[in-house]
Amino acid sequence: xxNAFMSRAVxxxxxxVRSGNGGPFGAVVVKDGKIIADGANSVTSxxxxxxxxxxxxxxxxCEKLGLFELRDxxxxxxxxxxxxxxxxIYWARPARVYFGCTAADAAKxxxxxxxxxxxxxxxxxxxxxxxxPLMRDEALEAFRAWERQPSKLPY
Numbered sequence: 497x498x499n500a501f502m503s504r505a506v507x508x509x510x511x512x513v514r515s516g517n518g519g520p521f522g523a524v525v526v527k528d529g530k531i532i533a534d535g536a537n538s539v540t541s542x543x544x545x546x547x548x549x550x551x552x553x554x555x556x557x558c559e560k561l562g563l564f565e566l567r568d569x570x571x572x573x574x575x576x577x578x579x580x581x582x583x584x585i586y587w588a589r590p591a592r593v594y595f596g597c598t599a600a601d602a603a604k605x606x607x608x609x610x611x612x613x614x615x616x617x618x619x620x621x622x623x624x625x626x627x628x629p630l631m632r633d634e635a636l637e638a639f640r641a642w643e644r645q646p647s648k649l650p651y
Contacts, residue, residue: 579613
């Protein structure tokens with residue numbers, strides 16, 4: 497059955513290119529042997545840099561399940577997840593992820609994430625987009641409020 501789910505992710509990627517809606521990426525979320533959500537890259541058609549296939553599919557699945565985690569789910573994606581999608585996947589906590597193409601395959605097609613991986617260990621101020629601390633003491637109040645909140649839902 498896993499091949500059918502990956503085939504659907506690949507099919508979504510190909511359909512997406514042919515329709516002109518976005519990049520060559522597709523993803524599905526599976527629970528209990530059934531596809532509960534799918535997504536295709538829509539970055540350019542929606543002007544949303546976060547609209548990667550995995551993110552779209554995760555959002556739909558979480559909405560459908562009424563949960564912010566996908567613990568009992570699997571994600572099938574046509575390509576190895578980029579750093580942003582990898583972060584979203586870890587936050588969603590699926591049981592496993594299957595991918596088709598590799599990051600190297602994506603890079604050859606013009607979707608190269610290597611800069612992001614190189615930037616992560618750099619000191620904030622030395623990144624290509626400098627990241628500068630500002631008003632930390634004031635911002636810490638949000639965490640203090642969270643710690644005091646008796647009805648918080650940890651995640």
